[in-house]
Amino acid sequence: MATTMPPGTAELADLNDPDTFVAGIPHETFAHWRANDPVHWTEHATEHPYWSVTTYDEVVTANRDAEVFSSQKGGVFMMDPDEEMLAQLGLLMLTMDPPRHTRYRLLVSRAFTPKHIRDLDEFIQRSTHRIVDDIIERGSADFVVDLAAELPLQVIAEMMGVPQEDRHLVFDWSNRMIGSEDPEYAVTPDDAGNAQIELFTYCQSLCDDRRKNPRDDILTALINAEVDGDKLDDLELNTFFMLLAVAGNETTRNLIAHGMHNLFENPDEHRKLLHQRELLTPGVEEMLRVGTPVLHFRRTATRDTKLGDTAISEGDKVVLWYVSANRDEKHFESPMEFRVDRTPNEHIAFGGRGPHFCLGANLARSEIRHLFGEVLERMPDIRQAGEPQRLRSNFIGGIKHLPVEFTPGAKHG
Numbered sequence: 001m002a003t004t005m006p007p008g009t010a011e012l013a014d015l016n017d018p019d020t021f022v023a024g025i026p027h028e029t030f031a032h033w034r035a036n037d038p039v040h041w042t043e044h045a046t047e048h049p050y051w052s053v054t055t056y057d058e059v060v061t062a063n064r065d066a067e068v069f070s071s072q073k074g075g076v077f078m079m080d081p082d083e084e085m086l087a088q089l090g091l092l093m094l095t096m097d098p099p100r101h102t103r104y105r106l107l108v109s110r111a112f113t114p115k116h117i118r119d120l121d122e123f124i125q126r127s128t129h130r131i132v133d134d135i136i137e138r139g140s141a142d143f144v145v146d147l148a149a150e151l152p153l154q155v156i157a158e159m160m161g162v163p164q165e166d167r168h169l170v171f172d173w174s175n176r177m178i179g180s181e182d183p184e185y186a187v188t189p190d191d192a193g194n195a196q197i198e199l200f201t202y203c204q205s206l207c208d209d210r211r212k213n214p215r216d217d218i219l220t221a222l223i224n225a226e227v228d229g230d231k232l233d234d235l236e237l238n239t240f241f242m243l244l245a246v247a248g249n250e251t252t253r254n255l256i257a258h259g260m261h262n263l264f265e266n267p268d269e270h271r272k273l274l275h276q277r278e279l280l281t282p283g284v285e286e287m288l289r290v291g292t293p294v295l296h297f298r299r300t301a302t303r304d305t306k307l308g309d310t311a312i313s314e315g316d317k318v319v320l321w322y323v324s325a326n327r328d329e330k331h332f333e334s335p336m337e338f339r340v341d342r343t344p345n346e347h348i349a350f351g352g353r354g355p356h357f358c359l360g361a362n363l364a365r366s367e368i369r370h371l372f373g374e375v376l377e378r379m380p381d382i383r384q385a386g387e388p389q390r391l392r393s394n395f396i397g398g399i400k401h402l403p404v405e406f407t408p409g410a411k412h413g
């Protein structure tokens with residue numbers, strides 16, 4: 001719980017405490033650190049102390065330099081993994097360093113051909129249509145549960161070739177594996193482990209099927225992807241499936257939820273989007289900047305180095321606060337304002353353009369654009385009908401529930 005705080009600044013929020021984030025992102029605290037100590041030493045009651053990096057330039061610098069700021073050495077989460085856990089995490093591309101990471105990323109990227117991306121885009125369009133159809137006659141909904149959560153799940157299941165009737169399984173596994181600090185979603189470590197085993201077994205059966213009956217889909221392309229005679233083995237395929245189920249799910253869901261809430265809080269911006277649809281593209285980027293669902297990732301320094309003016313020693317933990325970098329006043333004009341027509345908008349919600357830059361960035365953008373396109377078109381008077389309930393986490397900036405009302409409409413079928 002302890003946090004290093006300069007004398008006289010007791011009102012600063014504790015960034016280690018998930019409860020801090022239930023009330024919203026502690027923007028004033030981040031602004032304080034950006035102005036006074038952009039790379040500051042932060043104590044932690046149970047985990048390693050770490051450097052909190054809060055300014056844009058420093059986050060980007062560390063993000064780009066995977067040789068000095070390793071994802072592999074100590075994992076990318078604030079919690080310290082034990083040896084066994086670290087070995088398991090090492091199977092995820094997110095937790096690999098080059099050159100292992102470079103090989104893996106090259107192989108999985110081969111599966112996303114322009115045709116597959118186009119097919120997925122059409123699928124997203126059909127899905128958003130169906131999702132709005134499912135609630136449009138009701139006149140009220142929980143925007144998170146009924147809209148924001150549905151789309152990413154359907155898209156991941158489609159990507160991995162999961163048949164329609166099994167899609168609820170992906171929902172269940174990803175929820176159990178993420179294992180949140182929020183009491184509403186809490187799971188035991190055993191349950192999370194079982195979910196992973198079930199997911200691996202399921203993915204293995206899908207892979208076995210595609211080997212016998214190849215199709216023109218992403219899973220078959222992943223199985224066959226080859227670089228210099230090298231292919232992904234079964235464990236790598238299963239782990240990739242698991243990463244997609246986790247990385248593409250909560251992130252996109254929460255971004256969509258934040259995006260809607262930002263429009264409620266800024267009715268002029270909402271009106272702008274209603275009347276100038278061409279603003280949806282920059283509007284999505286602004287939702288990403290202001291929403292920033294992945295609040296931070298951690299790195300471990302592989303040698304003595306400097307970040308800004310701060311000396312970092314080999315082995316030090318370094319937490320990159322994307323959420324703070326995206327509000328850096330040196331980089332964004334009036335960063336606390338939500339402006340759907342903000343350009344340029346070089347936010348780093350998907351990471352700072354380093355080797356781990358989000359693999360699903362364009363897919364996520366397409367999901368967000370299609371969903372808001374449909375909502376603007378068919379629910380033009382959508383309004384907030386209750387307070388948003390925020391996720392208890394200092395890792396994912398989330399909204400669990402957001403009650404909304406709108407004039408009921410007809411299904412389009």
Ligand code: HEM
Binds near residue numbers: 293356360
């Ligand atoms: C709004 C939605 C999303 C956000 C904000 C987001 C954010 C991020 C961030 C911050 C990273 C790490 C970047 C870094 O450390 O440099 C990342 C990596 C990743 N994301 Fe996303 N993501 C989103 C959606 C998705 C989707 C839809 C997928 C796929 C279905 C996906 C798959 C991945 C994968 C596989 C990686 C690891 C890439 C690597 O290690 O090379 N993400 N994402």
